[in-house]
Amino acid sequence: MSNLDTQHRVLITGASSGIGATYADRLAKRGHDLLLVARDERCLEILAERLRTENGVEVAILKADLTEPGELAAVEARLRSDESIGMLVNNAGVAAAGTLLGADIDKLEVMIQLNVTAVTRLAIAAADSFAARGRGVIINVASVLALAPELFNGSYSGTKAYVLNLSQALNGELQGKGVQVQALLPGATRTEIWERASIDLSKFPPGKVMSVDEMVDAALVGLDQGELVTIPSLPDPADWHALSAARQKLGPNLSRDQAAARYK
Numbered sequence: 001m002s003n004l005d006t007q008h009r010v011l012i013t014g015a016s017s018g019i020g021a022t023y024a025d026r027l028a029k030r031g032h033d034l035l036l037v038a039r040d041e042r043c044l045e046i047l048a049e050r051l052r053t054e055n056g057v058e059v060a061i062l063k064a065d066l067t068e069p070g071e072l073a074a075v076e077a078r079l080r081s082d083e084s085i086g087m088l089v090n091n092a093g094v095a096a097a098g099t100l101l102g103a104d105i106d107k108l109e110v111m112i113q114l115n116v117t118a119v120t121r122l123a124i125a126a127a128d129s130f131a132a133r134g135r136g137v138i139i140n141v142a143s144v145l146a147l148a149p150e151l152f153n154g155s156y157s158g159t160k161a162y163v164l165n166l167s168q169a170l171n172g173e174l175q176g177k178g179v180q181v182q183a184l185l186p187g188a189t190r191t192e193i194w195e196r197a198s199i200d201l202s203k204f205p206p207g208k209v210m211s212v213d214e215m216v217d218a219a220l221v222g223l224d225q226g227e228l229v230t231i232p233s234l235p236d237p238a239d240w241h242a243l244s245a246a247r248q249k250l251g252p253n254l255s256r257d258q259a260a261a262r263y264k
């Protein structure tokens with residue numbers, strides 16, 4: 001079971017739309033006070049007002065561009081200093097479409113700053129603070145593309161593989177410290193991210209795209225069940241465990257004092 005305590009305020013990044021806004025709605029309904037982070041202050045204010053009125057919880061907002069080091073540092077400092085925060089939904093992210101050949105490298109770098117650098121700094125700030133207090137929850141929003149390097153030119157999918165990797169390592173370090181970690185791997189989910197990345201979601205087979213409500217509700221069930229890795233659309237979790245087992249089987253042979261016979 002999740003050790004999520006409704007006494008604790010939740011900091012949600014990327015709360016102005018899509019998955020982050022839906023987490024805000026669901027967690028407010030569960031009785032959590034919230035601290036909503038994103039760049040679009042107006043959107044955050046409208047959402048915060050609705051959530052206060054509907055749920056009677058405290059909702060604060062913090063405008064920040066997480067690709068700006070100074071603004072990221074302010075969010076990080078808040079996570080380290082504000083003892084009322086007991087949960088982080090590390091969600092803000094952007095996608096990049098197109099090929100690597102001819103790509104706008106500056107755009108890819110900004111994506112990496114948001115999807116990797118900001119996610120890392122905030123996850124570690126939360127992990128340090130929560131571990132010191134002996135309780136807390138960290139949700140890192142990755143993607144099923146973490147398992148699909150062939151898709152999305154390897155750079156967006158690579159940032160999401162990084163988030164999965166980071167979550168698995170953090171979970172190992174946090175064992176016995178009262179802090180729960182969940183890596184969420186959504187498949188295609190109907191949000192603004194597609195339009196922002198100039199991808200036409202209507203070209204996807206409808207059977208491959210989940211509503212954001214269904215996805216976040218499933219993710220929260222996975223959290224309540226104490227899952228480290230949640231893949232909302234995966235019918236049989238044994239498939240994920242088989243992949244993990246196959247990877248671990250490689251372990252003893254990944255580093256040896258002799259090259260394999262086929263290389264001699």
Ligand SMILES: NC(=O)c1ccc[n+]([C@@H]2O[C@H](COP(=O)([O-])OP(=O)(O)OC[C@H]3O[C@@H](n4cnc5c(N)ncnc54)[C@H](OP(=O)(O)O)[C@@H]3O)[C@@H](O)[C@H]2O)c1
Nearest residue numbers: 014016017018019038039040066093143188189191192193
């Ligand atoms: N939708 C999908 O199919 C899907 C699938 C797998 C994983 N994901 C992941 O889910 C997460 C949320 O995406 P979404 O689908 O909900 O997309 P979205 O609707 O576009 O939401 C992205 C959020 O990130 C915020 N954001 C973007 N750039 C930011 C910046 N520089 N600083 C601070 N906040 C920033 C946006 O707010 P502002 O513009 O107001 O800053 C917005 O609130 C992402 O990490 C994404 O990679 C999405």
